[in-house]
Amino acid sequence: MSLIATEGLTKRYPGGITALDGLTVEIEPGIVGLVGSNGAGKSTLLKILLGLLEPTSGTASIFDLPVATRGIAIRELVGYMPEHDCLPPDMTATDIVSHLALISGLPRAAARERTAEVLRHVGLYEERYRAIGGYSTGMKQRVKLAQALVHDPRLLLLDEPTNGLDPAGREEMLELILRTGTEFGIAVIVASHLLGEIERVCDHLVAIEGGRLLRSAPLGSFTERTGTLAVEVEDGRDMLAARLAGLGLRVVVDGSSILVDLVDEAPFDIVRDTVVELGLALVRMEQRRHRLEDLFRDDPAVGVDPGAALAGTVLAAAPPPPGVGPRP
């Protein structure tokens, strides 16, 4: 059984904006990252799957139930965490979550019990009796996740769940998503523009850009290409590049830096040893990440030949997406 299947899914908004452009993709159960830059069509896809939006053309199904005709049956099985604020500020977390549990069809006693459970699961305790208007963004995100879980869905659709969170809040939210997906056996689709974030929790990635599918594959198939090592030395840049290439590393010279493809941990040691061997003054060594588009190039095994050096330059010159930048 496929979790989600779409066939030529297209959505054009009035005004000529095409959010989805013939998207055909099949997604298996698991924790799936839906990555793409802002405006790539992630939110539109989620909304179409929920029946919140009508596609212009094409079909979609969840659990083999067609979205167009079985909307209510699907929404019974799905929990949705919208990207934007969606909580009334003058209600308490307990009140809104248990109210929404009732709307999902749970009897009153069960709604109350499940509300207490999911709020505890997302880490809200005494605060849950206070009005949401006084909550921090992190607490609001937790309530949004709780309301998506309260009716015990088979699938969670999370739209930018780490939006507006500080680094610690992001960590906790990702941890929650990971646990929800792995321990509770709930399938999860996480839409995000931060690849560095969701690749930590997902086992499958679907990348879309401009409403089209870039690539859909298990996470493992691109982990070997998730990084570049930028090396800077005072003099002898070309000498070092030649020596590293001679040692079998993929190397691109980019201005004052040498970019080394990181397939595994080995290049760190090789670069260090080579620098020492050549007696060069090492200025900088930092790990960079590729941009999304580069990660999802059709052929992940393409080597860096002289012709690609230019592309490599462009790649390195572009600022890394926020949150996935170099680690100190």
Place this chain on the structure above:
Amino acid sequence: MSALPPISRAGNIYDLGYRRYEGPRLGRAHAIRSLVNHSFRTTFGIGRSGRAKVAPIVFGAMAILPAVIIVGGLTVAARFNFERQLDETDLIGFDNYFSAITAIVVLFCAAQAPELFGRDQRHGVLALYFARALRRSDYALGRLLGFMLAVLLMLLLPMTILFLGRVLLPADIAAAFFANLPNLPPVLAHGAIIAALYGGLSMAVSAYTPRRAYATAGIIALLILPAVVTGIVIQIGSSPIGTALALISPNTILDGTNALFFDHSLGQEYFFIDVPHWTFLVGAIVEVVVAVAVILRRFARITI
């Protein structure tokens, strides 16, 4: 002082396990009932901040006040055996109590209807409702019905006080009960019509006007202005147009249905009306149907 590590209350996640929900799912009817219930409570500020309770309490008190005064008067009269005299000079009874508190009911609608449709739209809550196992029309109708019931309670509460006062104060309670009983059907019928008409029209305005202030102004305008226009037209002296307007304006419609249900003749100001009273009831039903259709259309088309 011992150096304890700082405790981050919101930051800790404890693994207490997650249980599946294996119980029944009660479906759309249950969802609609829950929405009706929630809308009713929200209208009166129950389960919300203290500030949200101010308007319903103030308007509720104002709607009840005349009934309390009348019953108080009856109590004094009963004590001093003035009952007969007071009953005859009793200015506000079952048949004209509703029109006496019309302005209060209109203000109540204008203040509280935007709390439902408007609030859900302003804060994006619609996305949470529409992502659940119900139809958009279920949401709209549940909210609408809850509000109409809230308005109905506003109307029937003073009537209940009035009824109890009239029944319990005289010496012969049984006789007073049966004497007042015939008032109940018209009170209930007319109350239901007012609640449906004012409730429906206010909710239709607020469905299209997420901004609170505009919705309030719009509701007041819709419920009051047509009556003013009708009055002006009558002054000028066109009775066919005046009649048509009286059948459209919510306020004059309710004067008409009041006359119908309590079997009165219309007041002096309606000298120009020469249609039967039931046409006002038809006017009321048509407007309620239109209001419901407008609301359903709004939520069928709204994008979130």
